[in-house]
Amino acid sequence: MDPDPDPDPDPDPGPAPDPVFGERRRLLAVAYRLLGSLSEAEDAVQEAYARWYAMPPRQREAVESPGAWLTTVAGRICLDLLGSARARRERYVGAWIPEPLPDRTEWTGAPSDPADRVALHESVNMAFLVVLESMTPAERVAFVLHDVFRYPFAEIAVIIARSPAACRQLATSARRRVRAARAPAAATTTAGQAALVRHFKEAWEARDIKALVGLLDPDATMVADGGGLAGAALRPVEGGERIAQYLIHMAAKAPGLTLLERTVNGRPGLVARYAGTTVTVAAFGLAADRVTRIWAVRNPEKLRAWNRDA
Structure with a gap:
């Protein structure tokens, strides 16, 4: 049967999607690099959203930047998970390797700036993730959020409960670890x-x-x-x-x-x-x-x- 030749010109589209869902891709990209685990990243982001929707509507409406709020909460969840992960990995059978990442765009966070795209691409390299595993939880959070995602130290300080100056020192220490572990150049192309x-x-x-x-x-x-x-x-x-x-x-x-x-x-x-x-x-x-x-x-x-x- 042919479709209706004169469909309703203004059908009711239903309720508009909640704009905070647009933050999910970026939050997953951040959480994966912080945790080295796809499954844990998904859980951390899900928990951040659960806390957002657990707030009364009036309280949510008062949040000036829902994206920043979600990032702060997700960052704190990841920081807690990193703290407990060390104990779990001491009991792990054999070597622990970060969870491998499929070629899926939802994990990239794809920014518009070409330089930022390169940084994000390199930050999922397995060698890079292995170096991140050598960092303290606070170093990892400060370094990933600042050097990879360009968050200012003032915002990072809220997440890890330290001063902006202390966060800068943590990122500098992490940067030294990355330089010390840097492998020789790979095949040119x-x-x-x-x-x-x-x-x-x-x-x-x-x-x-x-x-x-x-x-x-x-x-x-x-x-x-x-x-x-x-x-x-x-x-x-x-x-x-x-x-x-x-x-x-x-x-x-x-x-x-x-x-x-x-x-x-x-x-x-x-x-x-x-x-x-x-x-x-x-x-x-x-x-x-x-x-x-x-x-x-x-x-x-x-x-x-x-x-x-x-």
């Missing part, structure tokens, strides 16, 4: 990085140990995160040859595994799928046309976002 990861994938699929060794830096390190829920090396595997041997051994134990090239934390990476389920997500550190670092996440609780659309 994204295409070059993708080609290197593709060659690595092909050598792994072919179980060509010689080719793998040639693609790995002699001092390369591989860290795997199974969390006690999936098989993974409990300690880092060090040295290109040892990593190649480990990967060939793992390939032999998992017939039917499919390797896919995917963007992982903003850079070329690999996803391993078995029987239609993502079982491993690997992020790479690349330098001088060699693989220098591999972060392999196998904990199924950290791979939920990779299986939502499976």
